[in-house]
Amino acid sequence: MRLITCENYAEMSKAAGLMVAGQIALKPNSVLGLATGSTPEGLYAELSRMYANKDLDFSEVKTFNLDEYYPIDRANDQSYYYFMNQHLYSKVNLKAENVHIPNGSAANAEAECVAYDKLIDDNCGIDLQILGIGNNGHIAFNEPAGELSAGTHLVKLTENTIEANSRFFASADDVPRTALTSGMATIMKARKIILMVSGANKREPLAKLLAGKITTDCPVTMLSMHSDVTIIADKAAMGG
């Protein structure tokens, strides 16, 4: 694992933006794995800026998002589809047919998960996966547990995650209780991973990852087993 420490959130976002831009420059038809949440918002602003400056072209890029609430309509302003559209899809020249996100309104969640993994495989897998971490150590919605799932699956969110995500909703009661999420194998099969970490509330899971011990109680620690992970962390996440 490579560790890049940045002064603050803005620098972290810039560093990640340059890496994603480098990936697209080297392989214009890259398959990107994307994440939602506060962490990658600055990255998407960087990518949008580079596109506006004509420094980046997304016309051949394909994207697969990690997760989506379930059930949720994509027009709902709390859906991850809505987030991605607002922060990236509507800002750059990604083609509509090239952006993918688990379908939160699929009638059959299980079939949707199987189809989603197949679609990633049919596109030859993910070249570069962007990840954030939950303050409980989750990646995507793979929550701390005795066992983790390999493939994309329907998951029950933990109270910790519902509480953390309630800041985006009118109240914690409005946060969906379940989600469709990429599994650990879906993530680990990505050829490269960039893990973005910002803020003091991420200190604990980051410290566990850097300690080099692996436990399903802190899913991000699994990244120690991947051969190409770059962690971009700000000073607050590193402990000041």
Ligand code: PGA
């Ligand atoms: P955040 O969420 O970026 O909003 O902190 C990260 C996550 O839960 O994976």
